[in-house]
Amino acid sequence: MDTLYVYEHCPFCIKARMIFGLKAIPFQLVVLMNDDEQTPIGMVGRKVVPILQTAGRFMPESLDIIALIDSRDPPVLTGARNPAVAEWINRGRSLLYREFLPRAAMAPFPEFATTSARAYFLQHKENASTPFVTVLENAAAAVEAVNAWVQELAPLVQKPDAVNGTLSYDDIDLFALLHSLSLIKGVQYPASVQTYRQTLSKLCGIPLLDPVAI
Numbered sequence: 001m002d003t004l005y006v007y008e009h010c011p012f013c014i015k016a017r018m019i020f021g022l023k024a025i026p027f028q029l030v031v032l033m034n035d036d037e038q039t040p041i042g043m044v045g046r047k048v049v050p051i052l053q054t055a056g057r058f059m060p061e062s063l064d065i066i067a068l069i070d071s072r073d074p075p076v077l078t079g080a081r082n083p084a085v086a087e088w089i090n091r092g093r094s095l096l097y098r099e100f101l102p103r104a105a106m107a108p109f110p111e112f113a114t115t116s117a118r119a120y121f122l123q124h125k126e127n128a129s130t131p132f133v134t135v136l137e138n139a140a141a142a143v144e145a146v147n148a149w150v151q152e153l154a155p156l157v158q159k160p161d162a163v164n165g166t167l168s169y170d171d172i173d174l175f176a177l178l179h180s181l182s183l184i185k186g187v188q189y190p191a192s193v194q195t196y197r198q199t200l201s202k203l204c205g206i207p208l209l210d211p212v213a214i
């Protein structure tokens with residue numbers, strides 16, 4: 001069976017997990033400790049996830065993993081992309097991840113199960129010019145900006161199970177981002193977006209982070 005090495009907070013890992021869920025292909029999910037440098041370096045020469053172990057080899061890069069798994073018959077990511085979806089993502093991605101990282105640092109992700117693993121994340125992800133505490137102190141204004149951005153997604157969602165009507169790489173990018181977004185408390189989802197993220201969560205077998213939102 002294929003094994004996928006991940007961190008649960010990692011959006012690239014969500015993308016790789018999605019293709020297994022969408023195709024109902026069984027796989028083993030292994031969460032690495034965030035400060036475990038040796039395991040990924042031993043597998044692919046650098047500290048990175050996701051890593052797929054398949055047919056006796058190790059493979060990094062979420063898009064390569066997705067392409068490999070989707071090349072098994074029948075492919076599911078057959079729909080055309082809509083450039084407006086990528087444009088929407090690009091408009092808000094840096095705002096989202098500025099808000100996401102300090103919350104991730106506090107969330108009960110298994111890759112942070114030890115103090116040293118959580119400390120490693122803080123050391124590597126906290127930006128000296130904008131400490132996490134400063135981001136969180138300004139959360140109210142940021143969540144308002146996030147909400148304005150999320151409203152603009154509503155008209156782009158064509159179907160609950162595929163943003164453009166047929167599953168495509170836009171769904172991979174969009175659900176991975178909405179998964180990260182679900183860690184942010186106070187985000188208000190327009191009806192079409194709410195139904196979409198809940199439907200994709202079920203189809204992919206990847207729970208949203210709503211219950212642990214901060």
Ligand SMILES: N[C@@H](CCC(=O)N[C@@H](CS)C(=O)NCC(=O)O)C(=O)O
Binds near residue numbers: 009049
């Ligand atoms: N291009 C890679 C990017 C993967 C990536 O940036 N992964 C991050 C986690 S989100 C990582 O492993 N960073 C090293 C670290 O967190 O220490 C992909 O698409 O798979």
